[in-house]
Amino acid sequence: MLLTDSDIQSIWLTAKLASVVTVILLIVGTPIAWWLARTKSWLKGPLGAVVALPLVLPPSVLGFYLLLAMGPNGPVGHLTRALGIGALPFTFWGLVIASVFYSLPFMVQPLQNTFESIGDHPLEVAATLGASPLDAFFTVALPLARPGFLTASIMTFAHTVGEFGVVLMIGGNIPGVSRVASVQIYDHVEALEYSQAHSMAAVMMVFSFLVLLGLYVWRPSALKMSRRD
Amino acid sequence: MELSMTAKKNFAEFTLATEFTVTGSRVGVFGVSGSGKSTLVSMLAGTVTPDTGEIILDGDCLFSSSRGINLRPDQRRIAMVFQQHSLFSHLSVKNNLLYGFKRCREEHRTIDFNVLVEVLQLEDILCRDVTNLSGGEKQRVALGRAIMANPRLLLMDEPLSALDDSLRFQIIPYLKSVSSNFGIPYLFISHSLVEMRLMVDNVLFFEKGALIEQSSSEQLARNRMGQSPVGYINILELSSMTERNGLCVYRWQGGELLLSQANSATGSGLFELSSKDIILFKKHPEAISARNLLQCTVINLFESGTKMGVELECNTGRLIAEIVPDAARELDIVIGSVVHAAIKASAFRRLATTQATPEQIQ
Numbered sequence: 001m002l003l004t005d006s007d008i009q010s011i012w013l014t015a016k017l018a019s020v021v022t023v024i025l026l027i028v029g030t031p032i033a034w035w036l037a038r039t040k041s042w043l044k045g046p047l048g049a050v051v052a053l054p055l056v057l058p059p060s061v062l063g064f065y066l067l068l069a070m071g072p073n074g075p076v077g078h079l080t081r082a083l084g085i086g087a088l089p090f091t092f093w094g095l096v097i098a099s100v101f102y103s104l105p106f107m108v109q110p111l112q113n114t115f116e117s118i119g120d121h122p123l124e125v126a127a128t129l130g131a132s133p134l135d136a137f138f139t140v141a142l143p144l145a146r147p148g149f150l151t152a153s154i155m156t157f158a159h160t161v162g163e164f165g166v167v168l169m170i171g172g173n174i175p176g177v178s179r180v181a182s183v184q185i186y187d188h189v190e191a192l193e194y195s196q197a198h199s200m201a202a203v204m205m206v207f208s209f210l211v212l213l214g215l216y217v218w219r220p221s222a223l224k225m226s227r228r229d
Numbered sequence: 230m231e232l233s234m235t236a237k238k239n240f241a242e243f244t245l246a247t248e249f250t251v252t253g254s255r256v257g258v259f260g261v262s263g264s265g266k267s268t269l270v271s272m273l274a275g276t277v278t279p280d281t282g283e284i285i286l287d288g289d290c291l292f293s294s295s296r297g298i299n300l301r302p303d304q305r306r307i308a309m310v311f312q313q314h315s316l317f318s319h320l321s322v323k324n325n326l327l328y329g330f331k332r333c334r335e336e337h338r339t340i341d342f343n344v345l346v347e348v349l350q351l352e353d354i355l356c357r358d359v360t361n362l363s364g365g366e367k368q369r370v371a372l373g374r375a376i377m378a379n380p381r382l383l384l385m386d387e388p389l390s391a392l393d394d395s396l397r398f399q400i401i402p403y404l405k406s407v408s409s410n411f412g413i414p415y416l417f418i419s420h421s422l423v424e425m426r427l428m429v430d431n432v433l434f435f436e437k438g439a440l441i442e443q444s445s446s447e448q449l450a451r452n453r454m455g456q457s458p459v460g461y462i463n464i465l466e467l468s469s470m471t472e473r474n475g476l477c478v479y480r481w482q483g484g485e486l487l488l489s490q491a492n493s494a495t496g497s498g499l500f501e502l503s504s505k506d507i508i509l510f511k512k513h514p515e516a517i518s519a520r521n522l523l524q525c526t527v528i529n530l531f532e533s534g535t536k537m538g539v540e541l542e543c544n545t546g547r548l549i550a551e552i553v554p555d556a557a558r559e560l561d562i563v564i565g566s567v568v569h570a571a572i573k574a575s576a577f578r579r580l581a582t583t584q585a586t587p588e589q590i591q
Binding site: 121122124125126127128129130131132133135139140143144146 | 274275276301302303306307308309311315317318319328329332333374375378384
């Protein structure tokens with residue numbers, strides 16, 4: 001039940017991918033969630049549906065369209081080539097972009113729910129105490145939403161770790177570049193290396209359990225933290 | 230403070246349309262639920278925008294639809310105390326208090342933090358988590374936070390409605406300190422006439438989104454007596470309790486009043502007595518079950534709806550009794566008449582227990 005160098009490399013790549021995707025989604029997802037939580041625009045419905053699409057779409061469908069878009073003849077592919085970056089499919093950053101789209105609802109929806117539950121009132125109170133809208137966002141909304149950020153980050157990280165279909169479509173199976181843990185397990189099974197597959201699967205199982213345990217155990221303490229000065 | 234407001238705001242099933250100018254440092258907005266009080270203060274605070282109109286505070290235009298002016302809430306220097314305390318749960322009591330102060334411009338900072346803490350009696354809870362405070366403590370912190378923002382006007386939107394009766398009247402001296410100790414004018418919103426009389430001098434009375442009456446709080450209470458199911462509420466400050474024959478004896482304006490123990494609890498305090506609970510006699514009755522019989526002089530008579538208000542001077546204290554015109558004719562009541570007022574010992578209801586400085590309340 002020992003992990004090979006290749007297994008460890010895939011686990012490291014998975015952790016790196018999930019970390020980068022979580023950080024990017026914290027930056028990108030927060031304003032989207034804030035807008036969806038507070039807007040009265042008719043665009044809220046359509047944009048909310050677009051954000052939630054990865055929840056219902058087969059990963060291969062999302063992967064297929066992303067592959068087309070990022071491919072040499074796709075609009076993103078044209079852009080990246082014009083910028084001198086080259087083609088993104090089958091690269092780590094191609095995988096990152098695909099994962100960002102695929103995990104978007106796991107960041108946006110918990111944050112949107114949190115912002116909606118906070119409501120307008122604390123922000124109005126802050127405004128009557130002299131806080132500008134941006135000031136109120138950073139000093140009231142964000143601290144109050146801390147438990148939501150914790151949940152969203154854990155969910156996003158865990159979901160990215162478990163990706164398979166989109167990874168295979170966009171990243172392929174290149175060791176050290178796009179062979180993440182789920183693809184490594186698939187490889188072991190295909191090669192009838194059940195002992196290796198067991199080891200990797202056990203690691204993934206323990207990781208998933210710990211993530212959920214963290215969510216259930218740390219969340220109350222995060223709530224307390226958010227109330228502290 | 231001089232506030233001039235012309236505003237119209239349409240909602241799906243409600244329209245607020247008002248025009249008034251009011252001066253003074255203690256102004257009230259009175260009305261039943263749904264009369265437009267909260268919409269009015271939200272427009273003043275800037276969290277609701279009128280469809281049309283103009284809001285001018287001490288000569289500064291806060292909103293003008295014709296001139297295209299609409300200052301954001303954070304630009305108006307109008308702080309607010311809400312029904313629910315609305316404290317920031319992620320900050321300690323001290324940092325809640327300092328939230329507005331840190332955002333206040335240097336030249337506007339006149340409130341001393343230590344003085345505020347002393348006046349509102351917050352010393353012992355400064356470092357505490359706001360989620361562990363009692364209802365009264367939370368409301369005092371919310372009040373302190375609004376005061377520390379050094380506003381030019383403080384709006385109090387039914388700040389007592391979420392508190393139970395005993396706590397409500399204990400908080401009033403703190404609310405009044407906004408004007409008396411810190412010199413900040415306030416606009417107090419409530420549906421309670423008793424609160425209005427304790428808190429403000431001038432009142433704007435709203436009904437169904439329109440301003441019905443603008444008068445003193447005392448005058449409004451008298452005008453409303455005939456329509457109110459509880460009549461006019463006499464507010465009495467009673468002190469020095471002793472016990473006699475199972476009843477509590479209180480001193481009141483040089484005389485004494487007997488109260489049943491169930492309604493008097495313990496110690497000096499502020500009590501209410503409805504004008505409907507006072508019965509007038511032309512001559513001293515021979516025997517009567519009511520335990521309080523006061524000889525009084527009629528000093529004023531006024532009409533309110535179908536009822537008649539009789540203002541009485543008893544010893545050095547004053548009471549208002551409510552009678553129907555027929556009774557006034559039978560009693561031959563005119564100003565200067567001497568009558569006897571009977572009050573049951575159970576008619577008094579304690580509003581608050583007063584401590585060393587009861588004058589803070591009245």
